[in-house]
Amino acid sequence: MTRLRVLAVASEMSPLVKTGGLADVVGALPAALAAEHVETRTLIPGYPEVLAALRVGDTAHAFEDLFGGPAWIHAAQLGDIDIYALVAPHLYAREGGPYAGPDGADYPDNAFRFAALGWAGAEIAQGAVRGFRPDVLHAHDWQAALAPAYLHYSGKPRPATVLTVHNIAFQGQFSKELLEALRLPPQSFTLDGVEYYGAIGFLKAGLQLSDRITTVSPSYAQEIETSEFGMGLDGLLRARADVVSGILNGVDVAEWNPAKDPRIESRYDHFSLVTRVKNRVALQRRMRLAADSEAFLLGVVSRLSWQKGHDMLLADLPALMARNIQLALIGTGDRTLEEGFLAAQAAYPGRVAVEIGYSEDMAHLIQAGVDAFLVPSRFEPCGLTQLYALRYGAVPIVSRVGGLKDTIIDANEMALQAGVATGFQFSPPVADAFGAALRRAEHLFRDKETWRKLQINGMKTDVSWRHPARRYAELYREAVAARAQ
Ligand code: ADP
Ligand code: GLC
Numbered sequence: 001m002t003r004l005r006v007l008a009v010a011s012e013m014s015p016l017v018k019t020g021g022l023a024d025v026v027g028a029l030p031a032a033l034a035a036e037h038v039e040t041r042t043l044i045p046g047y048p049e050v051l052a053a054l055r056v057g058d059t060a061h062a063f064e065d066l067f068g069g070p071a072w073i074h075a076a077q078l079g080d081i082d083i084y085a086l087v088a089p090h091l092y093a094r095e096g097g098p099y100a101g102p103d104g105a106d107y108p109d110n111a112f113r114f115a116a117l118g119w120a121g122a123e124i125a126q127g128a129v130r131g132f133r134p135d136v137l138h139a140h141d142w143q144a145a146l147a148p149a150y151l152h153y154s155g156k157p158r159p160a161t162v163l164t165v166h167n168i169a170f171q172g173q174f175s176k177e178l179l180e181a182l183r184l185p186p187q188s189f190t191l192d193g194v195e196y197y198g199a200i201g202f203l204k205a206g207l208q209l210s211d212r213i214t215t216v217s218p219s220y221a222q223e224i225e226t227s228e229f230g231m232g233l234d235g236l237l238r239a240r241a242d243v244v245s246g247i248l249n250g251v252d253v254a255e256w257n258p259a260k261d262p263r264i265e266s267r268y269d270h271f272s273l274v275t276r277v278k279n280r281v282a283l284q285r286r287m288r289l290a291a292d293s294e295a296f297l298l299g300v301v302s303r304l305s306w307q308k309g310h311d312m313l314l315a316d317l318p319a320l321m322a323r324n325i326q327l328a329l330i331g332t333g334d335r336t337l338e339e340g341f342l343a344a345q346a347a348y349p350g351r352v353a354v355e356i357g358y359s360e361d362m363a364h365l366i367q368a369g370v371d372a373f374l375v376p377s378r379f380e381p382c383g384l385t386q387l388y389a390l391r392y393g394a395v396p397i398v399s400r401v402g403g404l405k406d407t408i409i410d411a412n413e414m415a416l417q418a419g420v421a422t423g424f425q426f427s428p429p430v431a432d433a434f435g436a437a438l439r440r441a442e443h444l445f446r447d448k449e450t451w452r453k454l455q456i457n458g459m460k461t462d463v464s465w466r467h468p469a470r471r472y473a474e475l476y477r478e479a480v481a482a483r484a485q
Contacts, residue, residue: 004476007134007159008042008405009121011114011143011161012253016050016078017098020303021140021249021384024139025216025341028252030081031473032465039082040130043121046074046087047098047114048455052087054078060129066119066179067091067112073120073129077425084129111174114202115182118146125151125159134475138162142172144183145162145206149194149278153185154211160479163210165203167381167401168224168231169307170200197232200463207236212479213244216382217403223245229379247472248406249382250350250465256367256388263364268393272458276368283369286362287328287353290298295326295351295443299370299394302361304333304341308374309399312431314340319435321348323442330355367392371451372441375470380404386423390458395451396423399434409456409461411444422458452455 016025020245030040044050047377054076061073069090076083086092091113096102099110107113121144133167137159139147148161173181176199179189188194193382194205207213215221221244223229225237229388237244254260256277267276277293284291290417298320301309313327315423320327329341329352345354354364368371373389375398386396398404404425411421426437445451 003068004136004473004480006033006038006041006130006136006138007121007124007132008041008138008140008478009117009144009147010042010044010140011098011117012110013044013083016044016053019098021078021382022141022163024252024384025166028250028255028465029079029469030326032250032469033473034080035466037059037411038467038473038476041082041084041134042119043073043084043124045092045098045117046085048094050085051087052464056085056203060084061123063120067116070119071116071331073124075129081116084120084124088116094174110172111178111182111200111202112174114143115146117144118202119150119183121147122150122154122158124205126154126156132143134159134228135480136160136162138164138476139206140164141166141208142170142203142206142212145172145202147204147206149184149188149208149212153188160212160483161210162212162214162474162475162479163206164441165207165215165224165381168203168215168229169379170235171196171231173197173199173261176200194277199335204233207233211236211243211483212475214356214432215242215244215246216249217406218246218328219405220379220381220402221403237484245475246359247404247468247475249384249387250468251384251387251391251463253391253464256364256391258392258453261368263366265365268368270393270456273455274395277369279365279376280370283328283365284326286365288350288395289326289328290350291354292324292326295349296445297325297326297328297369297371298397298438299325299366299373299389300330300331301327301366301373302331302375303310304331304337306334307378307380309412309429309434310337311340311376312376312429312434313374315346315431316435316438317344317352320349320438325351325442327352328366329353330357330359330366332358332384341459366480367394370394371445372397373426375404376426376434379405384408387463390422390461392457393459395441395454395458397437398423398425400425400427401429409457411440416450419453422456422461
């Protein structure tokens, strides 16, 4: 099979910089693609934490002026991963996160910060870096979505382009006054270009102008073509339905492996599931939950936002606390939700444990220690935490949307009879249905044999990147072949 070269363009990449699942995907996909004869190099912004972690090599390309200052592309390596870091101090050398300052407000010049990423991606795609001319440019989310647009309008030979939507709720919309400053030609401001409800839409532009569109689960691919989930872009997606596909995310099975995980108290696999209890005990101790071996221990690791539906959990809490249930939660985000969970912790000491913050160690220990893992999202493009939960024998309780629908097999009578169930689904995503699923799960939890079967089924599920990587490789080859015609 011929080798294919791909330039991935993204605004975050694990383990260098991460605010969510996008980073996990961008970080793990290159290694999986290598097995499919696809060589990936990944362009990411040179945020301070990225430059601090990389041993940056030679300058591969220099820009005299990239949207307001000089910039450089540096080639670097992180383990086996080839990285291009876009060094642009005027855009990225800041305190705060990748998108927002320390006060939580988006940077006012995000249009330029991510136009620069797209521009640099398009330049590499057209041969700016000696020795690497990709066959495919693969852009992730709105932050990278101008890359295919710049290529489209360049009028020069270009590689095939693929855009992956990880979350259609984030679209990158900016004033039309910026058109020229963003180096977009006047003729691009039309319905079949970058124009979006009178503004410039980065994601819209990418969806309109990429050769192929993917999203991160088959169900979400269908959902975003409906007005309920499409967030204004469903019409465009219906019109381009023939190039839209859904490829389920995998997980990094080396990083998330309970048999080898250095971050947890006691390692285990599905043969030695009995030793998993040591993690449960350690989690209860670490989070100051009562050392109760009978309690049904629920876990959450999540951004706290409307999307994730944890307000439903807060609403159900009084009912849950009337039974022998415990909750261990780590998350950050929405202030009201953070305060709500902290108040619940104060109201139910030893039964509700809340850590507001971000910790990989705690995320792993929760997966290894809880009985059931909750993902009650209102919408969920794919979701990774329910996949980690499957790996770790924490039985997922999820809403029946997007990737959650595609990855968890509900423990209904039929699935139990057939011995294939891996978790619990509920629908619609409202507090009552969530509460009913929790009751159903608690009931089965008291039946130790059945519960163990659910855990083992989950742990045996293949959630690796092997199959998804093959799908991406096929898609790249199709896109390249279609351009050659
Ligand atoms: P999303 O990208 O929408 O936030 P995903 O389920 O795809 O949802 O990915 C979330 C990722 O972020 C997972 O790797 C999860 O473990 C991690 N994560 C979320 N919140 C926290 C937290 N507070 N501490 C540690 N890891 C977290
Ligand atoms: C987004 C989605 C999440 C998905 C992740 C990685 O953040 O919200 O569902 O798993 O991207 O694709």
